[in-house]
Amino acid sequence: xxxxxxxxxxxxxxxxxxxxxxxxxxxxxxxxxxxxxxxxxxxxxxxxxxxxxxxxxxxxxxxxxxxxxxxxxxxxxxxxxxxxxxxxxxxxxxxxxxxxxxxxxxxxxxxxxxxxxxxxxxxxxxxxxxxxxxxxxxxxxxxxxxxxxxxxxxxxxxxxxxxxxxxxxxxxxxxxxxxxxxxxxxxxxxxxxxxxxxxxxxxxxxxxxxxxxxxxxxxxxxxxxxxxxxxxxxxxxxxxxxxxxxxxxxxxxxxxxxxxxxxxxxxxxxxxxxxxxxxxxxxxxxxxxxxxxxxxxxxxxxxxxxxxxxxx
Amino acid sequence: xxxxxxxxxxxxxxxxxxxxxxxxxxxxxxxxxxxxxxxxxxxxxxxxxxxxxxxxxxxxxxxxxxxxxxxxxxxxxxxxxxxxxxxxxxxxxxxxxxxxxxxxxxxxxxxxxxxxxxxxxxxxxxxxxxxxxxxxxxxxxxxxxxxxxxxxxxxxxxxxxxxxxxxxxxxxxxxxxxxxxxxxxxxxxxxxxxxxxxxxxxxxxxxxxxxxxxxxxxxxxxxxxxxxxxxxxxxxxxxxxxxxxxxxxxxx
Numbered sequence: 174x175x176x177x178x179x180x181x182x183x184x185x186x187x188x189x190x191x192x193x194x195x196x197x198x199x200x201x202x203x204x205x206x207x208x209x210x211x212x213x214x215x216x217x218x219x220x221x222x223x224x225x226x227x228x229x230x231x232x233x234x235x236x237x238x239x240x241x242x243x244x245x246x247x248x249x250x251x252x253x254x255x256x257x258x259x260x261x262x263x264x265x266x267x268x269x270x271x272x273x274x275x276x277x278x279x280x281x282x283x284x285x286x287x288x289x290x291x292x293x294x295x296x297x298x299x300x301x302x303x304x305x306x307x308x309x310x311x312x313x314x315x316x317x318x319x320x321x322x323x324x325x326x327x328x329x330x331x332x333x334x335x336x337x338x339x340x341x342x343x344x345x346x347x348x349x350x351x352x353x354x355x356x357x358x359x360x361x362x363x364x365x366x367x368x369x370x371x372x373x374x375x376x377x378x379x380x381x382x383x384x385x386x387x388x389x390x391x392x393x394x395x396x397x398x399x400x401x402x403x404x405x406x407x408x409x410x411x412x413x414x415x416x417x418x419x420x421x422x423x424x425x426x427x428x429x430x431x432x433x434x435x436x437x438x439x440x441x442x443x444x445x446x447x448x449x450x451x452x453x454x455x456x457x458x459x460x461x462x463x464x465x466x467x468x469x470x471x472x473x474x475x476x477x478x479x480x481x482x483x484x485x
Numbered sequence: 486x487x488x489x490x491x492x493x494x495x496x497x498x499x500x501x502x503x504x505x506x507x508x509x510x511x512x513x514x515x516x517x518x519x520x521x522x523x524x525x526x527x528x529x530x531x532x533x534x535x536x537x538x539x540x541x542x543x544x545x546x547x548x549x550x551x552x553x554x555x556x557x558x559x560x561x562x563x564x565x566x567x568x569x570x571x572x573x574x575x576x577x578x579x580x581x582x583x584x585x586x587x588x589x590x591x592x593x594x595x596x597x598x599x600x601x602x603x604x605x606x607x608x609x610x611x612x613x614x615x616x617x618x619x620x621x622x623x624x625x626x627x628x629x630x631x632x633x634x635x636x637x638x639x640x641x642x643x644x645x646x647x648x649x650x651x652x653x654x655x656x657x658x659x660x661x662x663x664x665x666x667x668x669x670x671x672x673x674x675x676x677x678x679x680x681x682x683x684x685x686x687x688x689x690x691x692x693x694x695x696x697x698x699x700x701x702x703x704x705x706x707x708x709x710x711x712x713x714x715x716x717x718x719x720x721x722x723x724x725x726x727x728x729x730x731x732x733x734x735x736x737x
Contacts, residue, residue: 186648236652238627241620262647266628266663269616272582278699279582281611299609299705300498304509306609307703308580347625353653357646369737393737418498419520419607427736437503437707444711448736456719465714466736468729470721475729482730483737 174287177201181248181256182222185237185267187213189259189321194220196257196324200288205251207244209237214337219329226251230342234350237263238270242343245274253277253314255293260318268316278310281318293317301419302441362396362413369395369427372416372443375402376432376453376472380409385473386431389480398423400439416442432472435460452476486539486638488529489592491602491615492560493519493584494550498607507706516550518560521603523671524664528601530564531669532636542567542595546587546692548577562674562682569595569688580702581609585617586694592622599641600661604628612663619661627656628663 180201182193190206190213197204198221205224206217214225228243244267248256253275258264265281272279278293284305285296293310295317310317364370371393373386383397390397397414404415416423417439428446433439435451435458443449444463451464452475461467468475496514504510518526526543533539543565545551551572561568571587592600600622602615612628619626631646634653645652646665656662674682716732718725 236627236654262629262645265612266616266626269581269613270620270626272613272699273617273620276699279611279613280700281613294703300501300509301607301610303498303501303503304507304705304707306705309701309703310699311701312699347619347623349625349627349657350655351652352642352655355651357649357651438499449713450733451717456717461715461717463710463713464717466729466732467715467717468721468725469717469719470725474721475726478723478726479730479733482727483733 175289175291177255177288177291179203179205179252179254181205181207181254182258183207183244183256183264183267184259184261185263186259186261187216189261190216191220191326191329192321192324193257193259193319194222195327196286196319197222198327199324200255200257200286207247208337209240211337215334216329218333218335219331220327221330221333222335225335225337227337227339228342229339234352236349236351238267239345239348240342241267241270241274242345243340245271246343247340248275248314256314256316258316258318260320265318268318272316275314276312277314277316278312279316279318280308280310283317283319284323286317286319286323302422303418303437362411364396364398364414364416364421364423367396367423367425369393369429370398370416370423370425370443370446371395371429371431372398372400372433373403373431374400374433374439377403380407382473383409385476385480389429389476389483392480392483393427393429395427395429400433418442430460430464431476433460434458435463452479486532486536486598487596488532488539488541489595489597489600490522490525490529490541490543490565491588491600491618492522492526492543492545493603493606494545494547494556495519495607503707507709509705509707516553516556518556519603519607521605521607521664521666523563524666524668525601525603526560526563526565527669527671528633528664532599532633533564536636540566542569544569544571544588544591544595546571546576546579546584548572548574548579557687558679558682561685561687562679563671564678565685567686567688569690571690571692573693578702580700581611581613581617582697582699583694585614585621586697587692588614588618589621590692590694591690592618598638598659599636600659602661602663604663604665615661615663622661625656625660626662627654627660630662630664631668633668
């Protein structure tokens with residue numbers, strides 16, 4: 174893979190600066206970071222940015238997108254190239270605004286990126302995770318908004334310091350004012366972090382029977398998940414537990430599918446599990462194509478017996 | 486108040502078939518309104534409830550599927566006053582930088598106070614079209630809107646749910662806002678609305694934009710399946726369950 178001479182990076186969120194700088198260092202010889210505060214400038218140098226540009230503005234009512242014209246001006250003055258940003262809501266909208274200002278090709282949700290003859294090839298998820306699209310950016314300026322985990326976080330080296338180049342804020346007639354900011358309460362359920370998941374599907378015939386799966390969860394110290402019919406059709410479980418297309422994409426160590434037929438629309442959210450275990454009465458169910466261990470049998474017989482055996 | 490809504494048709498994802506070579510067969514997947522765009526339409530309908538003088542025009546760009554009378558009626562039955570469609574065979578797999586250009590041409594011609602789009606589409610989910618549209622029209626533009634707090638002739642006050650915080654924003658009009666899926670629960674059209682939809686105007690427009698070579702979509706393909714052990718026991722007798730449990734003990 175060839176390297177670009179320069180890669181630009183920007184992150185609206187401190188915690189994701191490491192990952193875009195890491196990506197920049199992998200794809201380019203020189204990493205130029207654009208930041209909005211002195212603190213962030215220090216961080217950028219410590220993570221290995223070669224040059225830092227600080228846009229000075231003291232108006233705290235500004236939203237990040239109001240900096241689009243300022244950022245575009247820096248890039249235009251210094252030279253167009255690839256711009257990397259993390260996949261946050263703000264960066265996605267900023268990226269689209271910049272793509273018009275800079276006449277740049279843009280790809281979002283990028284999970285893999287490589288450079289060939291100065292063209293930027295980006296893979297990204299489409300159809301809610303069912304497939305990947307491959308897009309090639311051919312314009313002089315290009316923007317890739319990357320999915321988390323695409324690049325390894327690099328370690329900070331506090332001995333690396335530098336002086337940021339200060340640039341003026343460019344007034345934006347399309348400014349949006351932020352009049353209040355509150356932190357958000359997250360949902361208590363996060364299947365993305367679960368080491369083990371027990372998931373149920375249509376094979377469970379009554380809502381009360383979910384307790385059978387909950388028992389197994391206790392024994393295995395697993396989180397409970399489900400397929401679409403259980404969350405969307407029956408509404409027996411909350412949306413945060415629904416695994417599959419346009420919802421949870423889980424990568425647990427162990428995934429136990431109970432009474433789940435294994436349609437692709439569900440499996441896109443489970444197929445990256447390290448080990449898949451299936452309990453299903455239909456031996457032709459597609460779930461067995463994905464399974465490492467499976468049993469063809471009635472879940473109402475198998476499930477309580479398995480829970481009991483593992484408990485002992 | 487003139488409201489425009491961006492509306493895309495996408496194939497029903499539950500009916501997309503992944504073929505052996507990883508390519509997708511969408512021929513059996515009926516076209517439907519992209520989920521986020523239903524939220525966008527509902528947002529416009531809710532604004533109209535409070536503002537009797539508001540009108541809602543949906544704009545849709547696409548290929549052959551958009552010629553389908555049934556899906557046009559489906560769009561119109563959801564509270565629109567009018568539908569403007571731009572169809573062309575070339576627009577079958579159109580990318581955001583082109584869609585936004587076409588939409589901006591139509592929006593300029595129609596005039597608007599507010600344009601509402603979904604945050605992204607159910608197929609490519611690039612999450613670019615609405616924002617690019619706003620940038621092309623040179624008006625205030627923002628994504629992730631999760632609640633409309635108030636709206637008058639000059640501005641919208643709206644909440645925007647980000648990863649870890651919620652912003653309350655003052656957006657001067659005219660503007661483009663992109664809404665998230667949790668802004669509302671789109672209502673299902675009743676019989677009366679479905680019947681009335683047939684009488685509502687559909688305006689077909691020709692808009693040709695030059696092919697701009699910023700980005701090429703090279704392919705869409707499902708990733709390869711991981712190799713699995715496939716140790717499957719056929720039957721649920723006591724012995725068979727015991728054997729299954731023994732297999733599980735190796736990993737649990």
